[in-house]
Amino acid sequence: ACGDQSGGGAGATRDQIRAVGSSTVYPFATAVAELFVQGNAGMKSPIIESTGTGGGMKLFCAGVGAQHPDIADASRRMKKAEFEQCAANGVKDIIEIQIGVDGLAFAESKQGPGLKLTPKIVYEALAANPYGKGPNKAQTWKDVDPSLPAIAISVFGPPSTSGTRDSLAELILEKGCQSDEAMKALKEKNEDEYKATCTRVREDGKYVDSGENDNLIVQKLGANPNAVGVFGYSFLEENKDTLKDVPINGVEATYETVSTGQYPGARPLYIYVKKAHMTAIPGLQGFLNTFAANWNPDGALTKRGMVAAPEDVRKKSAETVKALTVLDGSQLK
């Protein structure tokens, strides 16, 4: 007799698309959502939640049905454990689409000393236990590399709980670590110890966990001219008036270098879609098409500060959208 919006009955449905996940992909996803509504009169606006990649995966993999999201945004690839969790909950056919690239930028205040870094320097400055030779004693950049000024090391970066921090570890720290041959050997021998040595960040205040708010890091850099900040490339781009780039390996973070992967801190961005929802949720296909129409270099993706993927990747993704090819879990780590 009463309303039945409780959704408890067998006939639960939803007429809105729901996406959850990465805060990095969020700006692009929202832009796509907006364009989707503009291009499809009568469609309800998709709901994009910013939960972080891991949180999004957890929700995404909880099951198939109206109460579970259709799409997971991710600033890294799905992990094997997550894929298995999905499968366990009946989320079998998952479509993986790479939508673009993000750069992990290093920046300092315009008044800053103009540091020039390499993954090796960053690693030696930030590792908790560089090359497994005992606690990091470097106090200034000069301690790490004599060519650098004697300025106290101070890096504002993502907290250990964030996906962006994983990227920092993977893209920069591990590379710096592997400059040492012994470490490469260690990787083969003892993966755990290798990880600990190569990705663990010092906790003595030189590296400052700064929460998820990148604007705050930008502002803090303004107040601390000698500090270096690590955050999404788009924030560097937007704040060029107060910040300047810290080149890595002599490569500046620019649109081109990130897009081509020449810049070391580039990482791919994905969305994951449940195939089972394609037929049940109105407009889902159209939404994916809108993604595809906007991830080109002149599309909404770049307007929102991200970088378009190389052409071949885009092509492959476009095909996935069309054919709804499902992900083969065995390639995941």
Next chain:
Amino acid sequence: MSTRNPTDWKSEAMRKRIAGRYAAERRFKFAGLFAVVLSASFLAFLLVTMMGNGLRGFTRTEIALKVDFPASPLLLDPKAITDEALANANLPMVTGTVAKTALGDKADALLSPTAWISIRDAIKADPTILSRTATISVPASTGLDLAAKSKGSPEMEAEVAQLKQQGVLSTGFNFSFLTASDGTDPTQVGIWGAFKGSLLTMLVTLILSFPVGVATALYLEEYARKNWWTDIIEVSINNLAAVPSIIFGLLGLSIFLNLAHLPRSAALVGGMTLALMTMPVIVIAGRNAIKSVPPSIRDAALGIGASPVQVVFQHVLPLALPGILTGTIIGMARALGETAPLLMIGMRAFIATPPGGVTDPATVLPVQIFLWSDEVSKGFVEKTSAAIIVLLAFLLAMNGLAIYLRNKFETRW
């Protein structure tokens, strides 16, 4: 019995002592005044800073764009202007072309990407303009907007100067900020959706937490026998107040979403979760208020044959109401500003349409503020502050009624 003489109040020692007590009294009073002034000046500082940044968020820069409709590549029949026709007319592209003719190659950088919406609305309002040249005010791009209002990039400042010379630039009150919802372009976003979300959420919170909180306080203070059982209830309520809000989010997630299958991101669930969090505050404040009603009042009423329920609802409750309302005010204020538990139940989300009811997806003001504060575009800085001003206005309005009632009920006896 030994007798003592009257104290010599005029003696030098006594005089000195009293002078000292007066000094202490003055210090104490000054400390009180100082505390009030200091607290108020913190607030004033915050408010002034926010106003400074935020008031600009209520205005926007517009460019008067001359559109020669007959000459434009727009294919629209003035007699059949429907939403669908407008949606299919590819207005964004047409706007781009028109802007290029009017403003030159930099038009893209000068106009908001959503400028075409203004043109669409103009056509909708008066289809006859399709047959002539019309001047339509469209929002400027974020860069231009910033440059026009305060500090922008040098290029944009130059553009501003030039456009001003042409007399096409104007800054006016941004009505769409009060009527629109979340979006991706700072010139186009509005606070209405989040505002409505907060309104609905707070409504649910109030409807649930106030009666339950007051009822609990009454039960514990007036009826429950004082034994271990009431001690347990008391301690667990006090303890609930200390539970981090995100844990209420976890609870809401597992009970309201996973168990009861209520809709995700809905004001209903948000309100219920926040109600759990607000209730202890109301209970604690309420109990204290009830405790401070003198027992002689209860005796008087019981003595003429009032039932315990009548004593409570006709005497104790009215006298305790100011204190209960204080608890409600601070509890609701906290609920209004809360973001963490709402994340767990899906309210930290991009929601571009205002909710129609408590079961529709919604976000709330503090979440909107949080989301905007994390946006890349600098145009969002002033929008964030403007949203904070709206939140404070909401807070004031919400508390206004409670404060009015509190002042009304407050009596000293």
Next chain:
Amino acid sequence: MTGPAILLLLAGLGAIAWVSARARALRLQTAARATGRRDAVHSLPGYHGWYVALWTLVPAAIFLAIWANVAPGLVTQSVLADPAAQSLPVDAFSRSAILGEARAIANGSQAGAFNPLSQGLVEPYAQALNKYGIAGAVLALVLAFAGGAFAFTRVRPDFRARTRVERLVMASLLIASLIAIITTLGIVASLLWESFRFFSMVNPIDFLFGTKWSPQSAAMGYGNDDAFGAVPLFWGTIFIGAIIAMIVAIPLGLMSAIYLTQYASPTVRKWMKPTLEMLAGVPTVVYGYFAALTIAPALRDFAVMIGIHGASSESALAAGLVMGVMIIPFVSSMADDSIAAVPQSMRDGSLAMGATTSETITRVLIPAALPGVVGGVLLAVSRAIGETMIVVMAAGLAANLTANPFASVTTVTTQIVQLLTGDQEFDSAKTLAAFALGLVLFIVTLLLNIVALRVVKKYREAYD
């Protein structure tokens, strides 16, 4: 019949029941009073009205609540029995999506069909909805009538309607107070299982007494040893929330309350009290920015100036100070109310002894108002413990075990939020640690509250 209509109808029935029962009671009582025996009449006629109205409404409402949960299932079943349902896909979700759409169209909340299959089901749906809707309405009305009639026959002058109605009031008050218990249990339950899993990975002793908190190590798979020592977090929580913030909030809040109730003119009080209450409502992001960008750098510069080593741009002091400001209203408003409620005769008694106002306040009013003052302080501490945004932005996330207020520390709640909202993994100790932290925090605050309860009981000075 639609939901609102039936509710309206029931409300109408309730009103009729109230009016007629009240009228009948009044008539009977007038007659009974004439006999002169006082106990011939027990309750006011209004109570009889409520008694009958409640019997009319409550059973029907309970039935409707149950029906609302049962009926959709019945409707769906009868639709599935329809031949048109044979063509539905087997896949459960698509199937329910189509059914849901058909229902939405049938009850008019959606105009057109996205899926062609659902169009065929609209008709059966409309029929089934109608059928069960009417059935529910009829049953509810029957219940309402039956309940009302039963109660109506009991209306007699000496019937104890007031006692019955009050019993219901009492029961609802009791139930309300149980919500707190249920919530508490719910919280414990939602923390317990995951905490248990956490403690099967990490030794509880290490967790409770370890002094190194470094969840990144666990996150990156270098094992759980030496990664989950929660002591620095608890220390940080106490340092920021219970020490620094309270050093700000208690004096400012209490003194403000005292000034406003005892010294300021009523008009000033009327305006200042709500003004200060705004401090509690300013969103924490605002405080966070204020703390991180204005207070923290200033404090660091100050610390460097006076030569303190290890001054960081994220400091416990910055976060604590700003948090203290935020919770001033918790102390000030609750203390204000309690002090204002102390009877005037207590003040008079003290003033007449030649006490100054400040002596009267500190020696008579505050002790008498103690429960309220302590209640406010406890609420304030609770709020401070639960705060995250300010800590993240101004005190950093580094778990240092230090008493240096210029150093960066972090709190339990902050870590819980970071762990729960950051990049989580399903089974890693890192995510589960959030639950364990929550549980331990819960237990610690519980113990503190028990102590506080004892203390207040002991020192309270009850007036009358």
Next chain:
Amino acid sequence: MTEEQTNLTIDNPKMSARDVKVFYGEKQAIKGVSIDVGMDHVTAFIGPSGCGKSTFLRTLNRMNDTVASARVEGEITLDGENIYAPSMDVVQLRARVGMVFQKPNPFPKSIYENIAYGPRIHGLAAGKADMDVIVEKSLRRAGLWDEVKDRLHDSGTALSGGQQQRLCIGRAIAVEPEVILMDEPCSALDPIATAKIEELIHELRGRYAIVIVTHNMQQAARVSQRTAFFHLGDLVEYGVTSDIFTNPRQERTKDYITGRYG
């Protein structure tokens, strides 16, 4: 009962107490009191300050229930019904056994509302006009009407001490209880007001059972027909007032009423 006692049987007592003991926590305030209160006469309780008069009075309408530390033993009946029985409706009991407290405790409401409250909750007035009549009559009987008739809507707490006391008397009689317990109703009253209250008591006698606590022997002698003398929690002597005052049987009573005590 620890002491030998005058045996005073009353046929058909309105209230009777049997071996009532009251404890405040550990401390025993009433040590086993048995007494009968009838309709036809006013009973006065006298005794030195702190001897338990108020405490005993409060047991008669179960007001001691509201003191957390108080505990009552023994049996008290009203019209033969045990008022401490679980089946007893305490609310109705208190409506039937009205009370005027020792410390005047007006509600922080208007004078009118103070009086009207009782009749309203017991449904004694048929309407506004009826209520006005009740209020006026009660205030008149309490001897307060002339002083407050122009300010019925001022607060009851803004009255003088004696006025508050009379307001509380008016409030108690407004509900027309069967038994009226008055704890020093005239303590704050001048002789004229006192006379009015005594007149009221005379007027009520016969229709109501009345118990009055007083420190004023003359008053006890004037208004009461039975007097009970309490001392240190004991009911030392209970008898016909004239007997007690002229011919007390107990030494302690004699000492007290002749002022030789202490």
Next chain:
Amino acid sequence: MTEEQTNLTIDNPKMSARDVKVFYGEKQAIKGVSIDVGMDHVTAFIGPSGCGKSTFLRTLNRMNDTVASARVEGEITLDGENIYAPSMDVVQLRARVGMVFQKPNPFPKSIYENIAYGPRIHGLAAGKADMDVIVEKSLRRAGLWDEVKDRLHDSGTALSGGQQQRLCIGRAIAVEPEVILMDEPCSALDPIATAKIEELIHELRGRYAIVIVTHNMQQAARVSQRTAFFHLGDLVEYGVTSDIFTNPRQERTKDYITGRYG
């Protein structure tokens, strides 16, 4: 002054009031009273309930300041100093002019702390032992010591009405003020306790100026040497007590003391 008045000059008065008017909001409660209070005699204020005795008493140590609606006009001096002068030290004034209120208002503290409160804030005790002496002496003088000596650390609010009243008297005299204002100090007391308080008053006379409000003519006659009769806010007659009671000059006074009033 609206009425002709007995002219009673006192040399060297301790306190004197000149044309004092008190208003509660619009309502005038005291209509212009002039009176002198000396050290050598006890002054009694008598008059019907609500006539303004308490109100006037409260003007003498400025306790009316605490009633928001109250407004005082006229001049009152203590040892020749105007107590309403801005330079007046109200704290010292109230310490010098002690007060016992009509409704007992013990602090919600222990009995001991109730008494010790005043001496402590005024620094009258040299130490714990000294304080114990003061507490005992004050309680003894108030006639309460024997009843409470075993429970000095129980709450003052858990006393009987009369005990509370004596506690408040003890509290007031513990600071040894120069003037003592007592508003019906014996209203809740039995004859024996009353006698003790009256004894106390006798004992204090000469060294302290004492004003006592009472409804008990006998008491006024017993303890006072000067009597002031108030009526409807007027000071109708002020004179030597024996004169007033035997030979009142005003018709109203006569009516009142002979009980023929009203």
